[in-house]
Amino acid sequence: MKKLFRQRGQGGFTLLEFAVVVLVSSIVSAVVLNRFEYYREQAEIAAARQVVAALRTSLQVRTAQLLSQGQERELQKLAAGNPIQLLLWKPENYLGEYYAPDPEQIGRAGWVFDPRDKLLVYLPKNTKSFSFSTSRLLRFKVEFVSTSKSLALNQVSG
Numbered sequence: 001m002k003k004l005f006r007q008r009g010q011g012g013f014t015l016l017e018f019a020v021v022v023l024v025s026s027i028v029s030a031v032v033l034n035r036f037e038y039y040r041e042q043a044e045i046a047a048a049r050q051v052v053a054a055l056r057t058s059l060q061v062r063t064a065q066l067l068s069q070g071q072e073r074e075l076q077k078l079a080a081g082n083p084i085q086l087l088l089w090k091p092e093n094y095l096g097e098y099y100a101p102d103p104e105q106i107g108r109a110g111w112v113f114d115p116r117d118k119l120l121v122y123l124p125k126n127t128k129s130f131s132f133s134t135s136r137l138l139r140f141k142v143e144f145v146s147t148s149k150s151l152a153l154n155q156v157s158g
Contacts (some may be wrong), residue, residue, distance in 0.1 A: 002047065035082045048122050048138060051091050051111065056153045058086035063151045072149060079151055082113040083120055
């Protein structure tokens with residue numbers, strides 16, 4: 001009976017078939033990992049944009065409150081302060097206040113506020129692949145809008 005099964009070629013994979021399966025699996029894995037990194041970067045960019053949108057909305061609401069109450073002097077304090085304080089919940093990746101933040105020294109990705117320059121800075125997870133037109137870091141500053149007594153969170157170049 002054993003001789004009958006051996007003669008029909010039921011011995012399993014050949015070495016060549018196994019090598020082809022490993023090669024195809026490796027190629028598919030490489031493509032999937034490459035796409036995974038792309039989607040991770042896109043998710044990081046979307047999360048950063050969401051925080052900026054929430055900050056801009058909070059800043060507009062607080063500015064409108066101060067103007068409606070006749071507290072125009074408070075706008076100067078608001079412009080000089082940390083815009084993260086406007087949010088009810090701080091982002092999970094808010095790292096605090098750092099003077100002249102350096103991504104290598106901080107060692108983590110997230111939002112930091114530079115009290116010296118009054119800048120809100122986003123430190124990305126991978127500064128080499130997370131690129132923008134002006135700088136590798138996103139920098140924002142609360143500034144007065146020239147046409148009215150209003151504040152805006154504007155992106156500034158590095």
